[in-house]
Amino acid sequence: MTDGMKQIFKQTPYLTDTQRNFCPGCTHGTIHRVFCEVLEELQLLEKTVIVVPVGCSTLSVDYFEFDTIQAAHGRAPAVATGVKRSSPENFVITYQGDGDLASIGTAEIVHAANRGENITTIFVNNGIYGMTGGQMAPTSLIGWKTETSPYGRKASSDGNPIRMSEMLSQLNGPAYIARTSVDSPKNIMGTKRAIRKAFQAQIKGLGFSLVEILSTCPTNWGMNPVDSLKRIQEETMNYYPLGEFKVTEGL
């Protein structure tokens, strides 16, 4: 460091220095930084156990400095239940994509939320399967062309995109449910605030918390990173409104 200059920013030590294998322009990296900075603020390095199931989230096994459990597709909320029930002193997170949470893992997320499991779910919703190469997700919008909806998603044959946060907020178990986005600095700050609240819910033992984060997939959307962020603003947010859907008393 040059004399007279002081360091005003550095990467949180909660993330490893390993090379990332996410595609260029992908917002997983932003989300990792945001929630790891909140973990650092709360000094949770020695308590955290994160459960990463299947999808692009699986790549994260090497990216966190805290204990990590890799789980089967969709089953992270059940695995996290096993960790938290056996070790209530640990701070337990699941990090799940939309194919994982809203399709193959619907039973596990609904019941973990309904039991009010004292865990936090970070739900990354980009409306497509990334790891397997761009298939239609339960969250893909009507009209979106994907590998498995080459003529565009149709409600009549493919069903409607599923709003998980709204659905889960109908249950009594959750303490905190919010939807945020990482399309802009302002919304990234909003994401950080929501994650802080969700983590506080777990620290206070109030029950299940979830932050759904609208995200991009430039590779499988076939768009450049800037246009991908615009797509969130112009398309995704219209169907998936941002906001807090459930904030329990005492939070």
Next chain:
Amino acid sequence: MSEKILMKGAEVLGEAAIKAACRLFFGYPITPQNEAPAYMAKRLPEVGGTFLQAESEVAAINMLYGAAGAGHRVMTTSSSPGISLMMEGISYIAGAELPVVLANVMRGGPGLGGIGPAQADYFQSTKGGGHGDYRIITLAPSDLQEQVDLMYDAFDLADEYRNPVMILTDGLLGQIMEAVEFKRVKDPATLKAKPWAATGRKGRTKNLITSFDLDLDGLERHNQKIQAKYALAKQKEVRFQDFHAEDAEIIVVAYGTMARICKTAISHMRSEGASVGLFRPISLWPFPENQILQLAQKPSTKAILVFELSAGQMVEDVKMYTHDIKPIHFHGRTGGNVPSPQEVIEKIKAVQKEVR
């Protein structure tokens, strides 16, 4: 506590696990083992443990994965269709090298099948069951006292090999009542530490619980490590019982409930001077392959007769390990039907006639 107590088989599974220092149970209702989760729901809170009824067998096995990954003794019980649903999770548990104990109170299949006793999940349990190269240490009791003793060992074996251990029992052993004694009691505080577990990285670097490796050579090394454990288990963990088999002309091979019925039939026939004995595998994986081969090689052995509550599964292992050097006969019942000792005697007599 070392007195005999009259208990139902499914409940014995639960109490034996508690005596083996298990304080966590995740499960889902299915007949004929419902008494086990019901017993644990009542009993675990009394010893400071946790019972949770999962939303499905799929969720239950993944709760085991999480609790075992966090370093705790944990178990579930289920029956055939439920065990099928758990197979994905069991493969992950074996791949991630986690210790869990399972009990399959087998019922008639395939599909929904029925609720009568069966032994038709032998292949599923001893050959892996889910995807990938892995094995489940499989122990088959033939009475409730043995179920107590094997459950106790199952937790130690799971910890030692960091692998799933299955108590393979059936609807008959799950539902009968017998007097049992819990001679050994282990305090969870005395269990060995698990430095590999995901407990939060206090005073150490990060722990990672995973079966995932995109590096082909890395994954192969992982598989070789798992296979080395299995080779060791094959050397050290073989269990069997021999009942008048040493000098018998006809060797009956059976396990679990079926072995019990065969024992009654053979005792009766021996009292009438028949040269027949029983070889009972207790560890179905690792299978007592050398012991069955040695029996087959004896000049006194004229034929082998395998009885199962299935259409013929273990008989394939008996054929493989004896290299067909002696004639092998099979009698099986399915659908939840259990042969009487008389039916067994008739089959043995038919083979006796053929031998002469």
